[in-house]
Amino acid sequence: MRLTPEQNEFAASVAELCRREGGAREAHDDVLYRKMAALGWIGAGLPAEFGGADGGMVDICVFLEQTARGMAPIGGFTTSIIVAEAYRRFGSPEQKKLVIGGVAEGEVASIAMSEPEAGSDVGALTCRAERRDGGWVINGQKTWCSNAHIANTILLVARTSSEGGKHDGLTMFHVPADSAGLTVKGIETLGGSDVNDLYFTDCVLPADAVVGKVGEGWRQLMAGLNLERLILAAGMLGTAQRAFDDTLAYVRERRQFGKPIGTFQAIRHRLADLATEIECCRLLVYRVAELVDEDPERLLPREASMAKLKVTETAKKVALEGMQMMGGYGHAMEFDMQRHVRSTLVSTVYGGTSEIQRDIIGKTYGL
Structure with missing residues (x-):
């Protein structure tokens, strides 16, 4: 997976704004959300005729990864983009203009x-x-x-x-x-x-x-599952990376027995394993996103479920390992690790549990 120069610039711009204005404890900040909408970021993957930028799934994943990593309080984005896609596929012209246009402007669905x-x-x-x-x-x-x-x-x-x-x-x-x-x-x-x-x-x-x-509601729901599962995976990819970043910063500074705890092999190897798993997740998310962009109408039940399963389970592991390595500080409310744990634990439940994702994947192999 290789991002275009424009996508790399997009990622850097989102990351910089999140560095300055992210990290808030609330789930959704309407002022920041509408600021991002005015920059064209909320509508990055929406049709231009309704105020979007005509981007694709890769662009949406870039935005989600960076905002989650930057802890931007824009919780309304995930459901909004899922709903907008359903209206794009099945809505009347009036419904599309109202809902997709509203989402591009910063309204929540x-x-x-x-x-x-x-x-x-x-x-x-x-x-x-x-x-x-x-x-x-x-x-x-x-x-x-x-x-x-x-x-x-x-x-x-x-x-x-x-x-x-x-x-x-x-x-x-x-x-x-x-x-x-x-x-x-x-x-x-x-x-x-x-x-x-x-x-x-x-x-x-x-x-x-x-x-x-x-x-036709069931058939219409199934048509949107690629998007839903990838959106959840991309967001948790960013959260996993942030949990790793926070853990890494801690073990570099925390000293015990006269040296940083990150220099102990037990800690160093755990971080190496987590970093490898996160990179595997990143490759999977963006590969599936590329497949969606190649043919947006194609259903990818196996690949989308794999992405949702792998990334959410990995994010949960990273956060729990981070809490363990941070000791009592990982459990303290003044640090963000407890927040990472809470958000990653539930990620394996919503949008289809890990058990359901495994069942779907198994069925694609005729089992």
Whole structure:
């Protein structure tokens, strides 16, 4: 994998801004996010006709890696770019202009799929959308919806029919975040309250709220999995690198028995192994990103799942090893290592657990 001169300049510019203004403890800083949008970075991978830069998956991965490494508080980006891609593929011209254009300008979008009884098994969802008076009425609950509390738009996946298999009868809907009948309630987690429960109570949507085709929600979701898994992998690649950087800085300075602890073979070899694993992750992420850019319509279930699995598991290992090498300081709230641990632990759960990724990879081999 070799970045172009323009992509290298992009990476350097993002890294420099993050060095000056990153490192914040909050998950999403709207001022910084819109500043990045004004620079054209949020729309780096979006179509030019809607305010983007017509870049590709490699450009998105560059941005994600550098912002995560720089700890930029722009948590709204990941769901926004996933939602924007769904609208690019399936939205009406009006929906594309509204949502993709809004994301390019710095608005946040969220997606609502999971339910209390439908997590890894998304096809088991029961939140219903019923036709009524020429429109749709939504009733049900969604959960673990990242960034819904700061979103302008929510892309909802709801059941419109119970006929056929469980993956039939699902439909995507465009839901303005201020819609009557929608209640957003934060869920307290180890990482804060960036995920939410959504309650739909007779939430009325117009007929043209459908994104794509009625009953085609599952197929449409599958079409976006390359992007989702790569986005999560690229972000965790940056977090893994930052956890490594922080550990390296610590072991170079921390002295015990008269010398820096990084000079002890036990520490030096652990860092060598972690550095090698991170570089393997980087090569995998950007290789899969190149495959996506070669043919954006091609599904890459094996490769995208491999990237998500390998990078998130590696990031978790790097953070836990970093905490161990930093001793008590790695556990202290005044240092960032505890934050790296919390964010990497959950990365192996959201967006499809590591177990689900392994199952998908296995199935691509006919198992």
